[in-house]
Amino acid sequence: MNRLIVDSLFDFNRATVKSFSSIFELHENENECMPGFKKGIKKLPVPDLYYVTRSENHLQLLETIREQSDGVPVYLFVPMYDSKNRTSKFDKLQQVIFDKMPINWIEVSTGMICDLKESRNLREKNLKKLKNDFGYNEESLQKLQNESGVILAQGKEFTIKTLSTPEEAIEIAETYYEAFFEGEELPKEASQYYAQYLLKSKDYEWVLVKQDGKVVSCGQVIKGKETASLFSITTRPNYQGRGYASMVVTLLLEIALLNNYQYCVLQATMEGRPIYEKIGFEHRFDIQVIGTLRDLNPIVNKIENWFGIYDIDYQHYHPVKYYGKMIGSAVVGLGLTGLLSYSLVNYLNK
Structure with missing residues (x-):
């Protein structure tokens, strides 16, 4: 029964790809279903296609998604999630996903x-x-x-x-x-x-x-x-x-x-x-949906090359790294400002 709920996402992707044949293509095997945009299509707000995996090899799927879909919504269903009975195995996997993926939001869906x-x-x-x-x-x-x-x-x-x-x-x-x-x-x-x-x-x-x-x-x-x-x-x-x-x-x-x-x-x-x-x-079971959309936050886009910040909620998942980089960058900025001011004063006094 539970398999039917995951299979429905495969069915949804197939149907949606057929209905937008000029826009989407579909890469699918026994355990993964990965829709993507054809060449020339950069971004499409809707519909929300689902990146689905039946296996536990989520990291390989995540890498493929990042390669083909940077800057568009990504939904990763993790059927092993249970809001009442979370396992240590799930928590470890989730932490790895947080480290590998520019997580923008997370919500819990319920498979029925x-x-x-x-x-x-x-x-x-x-x-x-x-x-x-x-x-x-x-x-x-x-x-x-x-x-x-x-x-x-x-x-x-x-x-x-x-x-x-x-x-x-x-x-x-x-x-x-x-x-x-x-x-x-x-x-x-x-x-x-x-x-x-x-x-x-x-x-x-x-x-x-x-x-x-x-x-x-x-x-x-x-x-x-x-x-x-x-x-x-x-x-x-x-x-x-x-x-x-x-x-x-x-x-x-x-x-x-x-x-x-x-x-x-x-x-x-x-x-x-x-x-x-x-x-x-x-x-039947809960499903954790993980989404990413890097261009939702223009501030993140502007500073990610400087600070390595890849998602809006980066500070929530990696607070030490986030605030460490922010404080370090502020110190460097103040130091450079002080050095320039000192140089300018010396120049004017000559």
Whole structure:
């Protein structure tokens, strides 16, 4: 079961690479999955592809990532992590990773799995509401096999449908960016990339909530080799608390059932775990996600050649080295300033 959760990340990478075929390439073997940009592509804020390893040879993977992806987000999933039962083996590995990688941020995700048939009764309340209040019926899901832009439910203020236009693909990216980057606007280059997104694929399906003429909530189901998996469950901040995400997840799980999957998996936030448990997902293990983005902090970029500082939180992980270098550099700077002042005074007194 746990293997299916890690496998879903491989499935996600394959599907995403296919949907951006002009931008990404994929290097994959039995134990590692490493997507990268093709030549000429320097940086892409979204989507967030996952660098995954099944083996314990994380350092080799890290070196490869550093070579091909300097300056872009990197996510390393370490499935052995457990927030309640941390092992000394994990702590030693984590310290090595900190030393080798320009760590920018760390968060804990929770790997979850759902038996779609056994848990369907837990979603009946959502399904009844969709049917009785918003006109959803199972026949609409049958259209997904051949059509895009299928209307699944209709409320007075919103429409739930599947992806159909490049503009909607761009709005998905905007929704994600607004939710996770504190209201910042989607960069123009990312918008151009999403305009190329493959709208219809046998590998995935998007369910969107549209209101006020734009996508305000969304989610994706990946149709993997052995299991379905959910990704990018996102709602714009100003539209949260209206039940949109619950409706999106319910419909995505119905799509997974329609495609004859027994299980669906996801990587939820720790805050989102109780919500998914209510609709049938079971917690299996925690995942530590390690991210790096060197150009997030312009100060770091300007001084890294002087001080050897490679990440925003360097001072937290290596305080002695960090403050030692800062103090040493300050002493050298004061010494040079004093020497120049002394030389200048002597010159003026002659």
